[in-house]
Amino acid sequence: MTSVLYIPTDAAALAVGADEVAAAFQAEISRRGLDVQIVRTGSRGLFWLEPMIEINQDGGRIAYGPVEPDDVAGLLDAGLMLGGDHRLRLGPPDEIPYLKAQTRLTFARCGLVDPISVADYRAHGGYVGLDRALAMDATAIVDEVKLSGLRGRGGAGFPTGIKWNTVRLAVDNQKYIVCNADEGDSGTFADRMLMEGDPLSLVEGMTIAALAVGATKGFIYIRSEYPHAFAAMNRAILAATEAGYLGPSVAGSGHAFTIEARLGAGAYICGEETSLLESLEGRRGLVRAKPPLPALKGLFGKPTVVNNVMSLATVPWIMANGAQAYADFGMGRSRGTLPIQLAGNIKQGGLIETAFGLTLRQVLDQFGGGTATGRPIRAVQVGGPLGAYFPDRLFDTPMDYEAFAAVKGLIGHGGIVVFDDTVDLAHQARFAFEFCAQESCGKCTPCRIGATRGVETMDKVLSGVERAKNLELIDDLCQLMTEASLCAMGGLTPVPVLSAITHFPDDFNRAPLLAAAE
Amino acid sequence: MSGIETWSAARASEIIAGQQHLDGATLPILHALQHAFGYVDPQAVHLIADALNLSKAEVFGTISFYHDFRSKPAGRHVLKLCRAEACQAMGAVALHQHCRTRHGIDWHDTTPDGELTLEPVFCLGLCATAPAALLDDKPLARLTTGKIDAQIEGLSR
Ligand SMILES: Cc1cc2nc3c(=O)[nH]c(=O)nc-3n(C[C@H](O)[C@H](O)[C@H](O)COP(=O)(O)O)c2cc1C
Ligand code: SF4
Ligand code: FES
Numbered sequence: 001m002t003s004v005l006y007i008p009t010d011a012a013a014l015a016v017g018a019d020e021v022a023a024a025f026q027a028e029i030s031r032r033g034l035d036v037q038i039v040r041t042g043s044r045g046l047f048w049l050e051p052m053i054e055i056n057q058d059g060g061r062i063a064y065g066p067v068e069p070d071d072v073a074g075l076l077d078a079g080l081m082l083g084g085d086h087r088l089r090l091g092p093p094d095e096i097p098y099l100k101a102q103t104r105l106t107f108a109r110c111g112l113v114d115p116i117s118v119a120d121y122r123a124h125g126g127y128v129g130l131d132r133a134l135a136m137d138a139t140a141i142v143d144e145v146k147l148s149g150l151r152g153r154g155g156a157g158f159p160t161g162i163k164w165n166t167v168r169l170a171v172d173n174q175k176y177i178v179c180n181a182d183e184g185d186s187g188t189f190a191d192r193m194l195m196e197g198d199p200l201s202l203v204e205g206m207t208i209a210a211l212a213v214g215a216t217k218g219f220i221y222i223r224s225e226y227p228h229a230f231a232a233m234n235r236a237i238l239a240a241t242e243a244g245y246l247g248p249s250v251a252g253s254g255h256a257f258t259i260e261a262r263l264g265a266g267a268y269i270c271g272e273e274t275s276l277l278e279s280l281e282g283r284r285g286l287v288r289a290k291p292p293l294p295a296l297k298g299l300f301g302k303p304t305v306v307n308n309v310m311s312l313a314t315v316p317w318i319m320a321n322g323a324q325a326y327a328d329f330g331m332g333r334s335r336g337t338l339p340i341q342l343a344g345n346i347k348q349g350g351l352i353e354t355a356f357g358l359t360l361r362q363v364l365d366q367f368g369g370g371t372a373t374g375r376p377i378r379a380v381q382v383g384g385p386l387g388a389y390f391p392d393r394l395f396d397t398p399m400d401y402e403a404f405a406a407v408k409g410l411i412g413h414g415g416i417v418v419f420d421d422t423v424d425l426a427h428q429a430r431f432a433f434e435f436c437a438q439e440s441c442g443k444c445t446p447c448r449i450g451a452t453r454g455v456e457t458m459d460k461v462l463s464g465v466e467r468a469k470n471l472e473l474i475d476d477l478c479q480l481m482t483e484a485s486l487c488a489m490g491g492l493t494p495v496p497v498l499s500a501i502t503h504f505p506d507d508f509n510r511a512p513l514l515a516a517a518e
Numbered sequence: 519m520s521g522i523e524t525w526s527a528a529r530a531s532e533i534i535a536g537q538q539h540l541d542g543a544t545l546p547i548l549h550a551l552q553h554a555f556g557y558v559d560p561q562a563v564h565l566i567a568d569a570l571n572l573s574k575a576e577v578f579g580t581i582s583f584y585h586d587f588r589s590k591p592a593g594r595h596v597l598k599l600c601r602a603e604a605c606q607a608m609g610a611v612a613l614h615q616h617c618r619t620r621h622g623i624d625w626h627d628t629t630p631d632g633e634l635t636l637e638p639v640f641c642l643g644l645c646a647t648a649p650a651a652l653l654d655d656k657p658l659a660r661l662t663t664g665k666i667d668a669q670i671e672g673l674s675r
Contacts, residue, residue, distance in 0.1 A: 011643065011644065012659060015644050015650060015659035047647050183641075186602030187641075225642050225652070262542075264545075264584075265549070265587060266639070267583065282570070283576070283579075283580055284583035285584075300541065341646070343604040344607035344645065345608055345648075385640075417604045417607055419607045420607070431606070435640065439640070
């Protein structure tokens with residue numbers, strides 16, 4: 001019997017040599033005349049163990065990692081294909097503490113299946129949700145999503161079912177499902193992993209959304225920094241089309257639905273939903289004033305669902321297992337699971353999907369295992385470039401939308417970036433303004449001009465020029481940006497800035513480097 | 519690496535014709551042109567405007583809004599270095615300084631021999647294996663100065 005060797009093609013695994021490992025295995029398998037088939041999967045998201053390979057034994061998997069090309073011959077000598085002992089042997093992946101402590105719903109198949117095989121997808125529970133949805137009417141599907149408590153994973157946390165209902169009720173001859181796969185936040189990679197590792201779950205989620213609101217066409221807007229995810233998504237769309245799950249009659253139901261993947265072009269603001277729609281229509285990504293809501297007048301002026309990758313890819317699980325089963329996870333008004341992305345200066349970075357409610361400290365200690373540099377953690381930024389910098393004394397905040405808002409932070413897309421004690425928060429605050437200045441769409445003055453003023457003023461603070469006065473100026477500027485910006489780009493840039501100033505005041509009072517050298 | 523063809527208006531029109539049926543075809547067309555020629559030649563503006571029934575100002579406005587589109591050819595290889603926070607936390611600033619000094623170029627510049635162009639990006643989704651980069655379409659992670667120098671030296675000349 002052919003045995004199977006699983007090697008990830010996830011971009012982060014490729015970045016640390018997965019292709020070289022696969023090539024070394026291919027060569028060694030041919031040389032030894034072994035009956036082994038290599039299947040390329042996504043990643044499980046345990047990135048410090050990548051490239052992590054797996055074999056199948058008695059229906060269970062055994063993992064090894066991190067593997068380098070030089071390890072290949074030794075692994076085969078040690079009886080890799082039978083789960084043989086080796087210093088890189090990690091055992092059954094589900095038993096690795098990092099994975100064992102997680103609740104994988106959205107990411108259940110990621111790293112396990114062949115991403116472009118509809119048969120493999122079905123064998124692991126795929127399309128059960130769609131089958132169920134096809135037997136329901138639109139209202140019932142929307143109600144199920146409402147009941148699950150699912151909130152948008154793109155950043156704002158808006159209830160997905162309520163958005164769908166608005167689109168469902170809108171009367172028009174054309175409606176769209178738009179998937180926001182712009183994933184611009186630094187420190188985030190969950191959308192990328194899912195598109196590379198289990199793209200069919202996104203296809204299925206969009207198809208269920210289409211049934212729920214009466215849409216016939218979907219677009220996935222993927223940032224151009226993700227060439228691998230774009231390629232994986234296109235292959236999955238093709239596979240689903242060939243299997244009859246997309247096209248003029250989805251799974252023989254008579255409902256038409258097709259999906260096109262589109263590339264962004266390197267603009268952070270195009271993650272904002274109205275800017276994204278402008279971009280899809282072929283224009284500059286200028287943010288639109290709301291109302292009208294995209295749900296009523298979205299893409300090409302038609303009613304449009306805009307949802308994040310993870311919001312949509314979670315829907316198949318909800319439909320397959322029931323809304324209540326999903327809502328049973330979580331805390332407060334944050335129901336279900338949150339795929340956390342642990343990154344930056346951390347020993348064990350990766351994807352951590354758990355029920356809402358874990359504290360920041362639990363994530364950092366139990367999963368992260370300290371910094372990569374071995375120095376103490378001094379600050380973490382949660383929620384991307386518009387998220388707050390937290391000091392140790394706030395690490396006991398639970399990961400929950402409301403609890404984070406209460407300490408002037410945001411969960412956003414679930415990214416956590418860790419810094420050790422060499423970080424200078426005054427420089428990070430300057431960077432927040434610089435980023436906003438570079439990526440602002442330019443439509444409104446508080447953001448366009450404010451961010452540039454912010455950089456200039458921070459430069460004065462950094463070089464010790466009239467510090468107190470300039471910090472006061474920054475405070476005023478932040479207030480103006482918060483209150484008068486058209487969208488959250490300008491509106492939230494003050495969050496990282498003010499959190500840095502509030503929680504790390506010492507960094508804004510250091511002797512300037514130049515003066516110290518004199 | 520893309521951009522192997524030299525600019526030709528006839529070829530550009532062909533590429534535009536291949537994409538213009540798409541809804542909101544502007545970005546797909548611009549990507550296709552840049553893929554073929556390595557940049558979007560200013561002469562393409564009126565071709566796109568004519569094909570999509572847009573004004574030249576609209577097309578030009580779109581091109582200039584996005585960081586991706588170049589108006590002149592890049593080097594034979596493009597190195598995109600991540601400047602965002604997770605990479606900063608792992609020493610990206612010093613790494614980038616090293617690259618700029620070693621090749622004697624700043625962001626967006628190309629080395630005089632036309633070999634390498636340096637571009638900043640904000641996040642490649644490789645943040646758990648920072649610092650990260652994209653060399654042409656090859657993702658690189660856990661970069662050190664030695665590792666990145668070896669990658670660049672290893673490029674076929
Ligand atoms: C500056 C800015 C950037 C954003 N970037 C993203 C992004 O990269 N991905 C995303 O899904 N949502 C992003 N959003 C949120 C979207 O505007 C929108 O809320 C989201 O796509 C809705 O989907 P959801 O309800 O499923 O989260 C961004 C918002 C702002 C203001
Ligand atoms: S806040 Fe900034 S990004 Fe948002 S609309 Fe205004 S200028 Fe554009
Ligand atoms: S922050 Fe550098 S890859 Fe994400």
